[in-house]
Amino acid sequence: MNHFEKYESYIPFDLLVPQNFLLATLALTSVVLIRYLALTTCFYVAFYRKSWPWAKSRQIYPTLPDKKIQLFEIKWSVISSGIFGLGGVLLGILWQTGWARFYLPLDEYGWGYLLLSGFLLSLLHDFYFYVTHRALHIPWLYRRFHAVHHASLQPSPWASFSFHPVESIIEALPLPLILLFLPLHPLVLLVYLTLMTLSAIVNHLGFELLPRGSARHPLGKWLISGTHHSGHHRYYKYNFGLFYTIWDHLLGTQHPAYEAQFMKNTGETDQST
Numbered sequence: 001m002n003h004f005e006k007y008e009s010y011i012p013f014d015l016l017v018p019q020n021f022l023l024a025t026l027a028l029t030s031v032v033l034i035r036y037l038a039l040t041t042c043f044y045v046a047f048y049r050k051s052w053p054w055a056k057s058r059q060i061y062p063t064l065p066d067k068k069i070q071l072f073e074i075k076w077s078v079i080s081s082g083i084f085g086l087g088g089v090l091l092g093i094l095w096q097t098g099w100a101r102f103y104l105p106l107d108e109y110g111w112g113y114l115l116l117s118g119f120l121l122s123l124l125h126d127f128y129f130y131v132t133h134r135a136l137h138i139p140w141l142y143r144r145f146h147a148v149h150h151a152s153l154q155p156s157p158w159a160s161f162s163f164h165p166v167e168s169i170i171e172a173l174p175l176p177l178i179l180l181f182l183p184l185h186p187l188v189l190l191v192y193l194t195l196m197t198l199s200a201i202v203n204h205l206g207f208e209l210l211p212r213g214s215a216r217h218p219l220g221k222w223l224i225s226g227t228h229h230s231g232h233h234r235y236y237k238y239n240f241g242l243f244y245t246i247w248d249h250l251l252g253t254q255h256p257a258y259e260a261q262f263m264k265n266t267g268e269t270d271q272s273t
């Protein structure tokens with residue numbers, strides 16, 4: 001049997017034993033934190049420490065965010081990593097107790113489903129994020145729980161996990177909830193989590209990485225970009241999505257100048273306009 005098809009490869013011990021629970025929380029927190037630090041450092045070095053013509057032509061804001069805000073973002077991201085680590089252990093417990101619908105034989109639902117399930121997960125997650133993100137902009141909730149993330153008026157890649165602990169809990173809940181009814185292979189979840197971290201970093205980077213013309217491409221226009229999410233940090237009441245612009249389009253929260261901003265950030269129009 002393939003290594004990835006064995007339950008013990010993912011959960012080697014009983015998570016309900018207190019010391020195992022603590023050990024697993026520590027281990028998963030380390031994985032989340034190291035993945036965040038390693039990926040963000042790569043982007044930080046490539047875009048903030050080096051100056052190269054292509055990157056310069058893709059810079060969203062005229063100047064880079066200052067050190068103080070970057071340290072603020074790292075501090076909150078470290079705390080969030082602990083909450084995400086704990087969320088991972090809770091998901092493990094749901095699996096162990098028969099609630100989470102993980103399956104192990106890679107071809108149990110067919111190879112097509114294996115690929116499609118990751119996409120389905122991203123659609124459901126995006127919808128959950130849109131709804132809860134809109135709720136977090138209700139003034140009472142915003143002041144208490146979402147202002148930490150918006151302290152970065154001009155975010156840096158370190159802002160990708162920069163959330164108040166209550167917001168981090170809200171962010172950690174959708175995966176266990178979706179897994180209650182969506183059959184998923186754990187390997188798909190591992191790849192998904194890495195891509196999710198990558199997309200969060202790219203959307204806060206301060207540089208537009210998508211190809212020119214993406215914002216008006218029949219498929220590209222449905223994807224969130226660095227320009228799209230930076231518009232959320234700048235204008236607050238627009239661009240609430242996580243991966244896709246579907247709900248922003250449908251519910252009228254897409255920034256009306258998004259396409260023009262994207263063209264400017266990809267050098268299709270004059271930078272000074």
Ligand SMILES: [Zn+2]
Nearest residue numbers: 133146150232
């Ligand atoms: Zn927001």
Ligand SMILES: [Zn+2]
Nearest residue numbers: 149204229233
């Ligand atoms: Zn953000």
